[in-house]
Amino acid sequence: MSATDRSAAALPRNFLRPCVLLLLREQPAHGYELLQRLPPLGFSGSDPGRLYRMLRALEQDGKVHSAWSASSAGPDRRTYAVTRAGLEELHASVDALAQSRGALDVFLSRYAEFVDVPAGRQGVASSGVGSR
């Protein structure tokens, strides 16, 4: 298993979905811009197909909407923004993530009672956007 595979396994299942909603809550964006803003959230690889499919699924579910925006350098691009339903899903996702974090904190704390956890293993892992 590669380092990328290992770190991908460390991320919550379907984590890309709330990440995209969060990024769009911060600021409406087009696809390439989202790809550039994903790495700090743990997605270091570049898989535009996975992002594209996620955006389509979110739009199909009414969680994001998109509109054409003119580009001076080429064809018009789709700019995505989160909808009310998307914000509600984001809030719900955060509740679930917070619960997971609480359980993980307890686990790591108990583990650390008998094993020193190196600082490097406590950080946020990276994963390819296309790894799931």
Added chain:
Amino acid sequence: MDELEVLRIRDEVLQAMYWMRSEGIAEAPSAAELSRFLAVAAPTLVPYLARFVADGLLEEAGEGFALTAEGEQAGKRTFAEEFADVTRPTHGECDEDCWCHDSPEEAARCLEERLGHVGH
């Protein structure tokens, strides 16, 4: 080839290729790149690409495929049409300035008021 399936896949492929092109990801993706992008097996996709070339929507470009002017127009148009009905505001949704955007707790309160329970 089922013609309804051809239409469905045509829209998928043209929209994806338009998106790839407009985002600067690929001008003329290969069949393998397209199949990865759409998460469809390449052997499934290839016959359809040949069909779209024959229909004048795509043209072969080196190892890959590029949108013709007609394909580009169709990709852009169907992209917009596909979700036109999905994202219209629905009755009962709160407005852009609603306080529910400020925190999960406030979103839960907003939902509680609107739906009669904190459903999520």
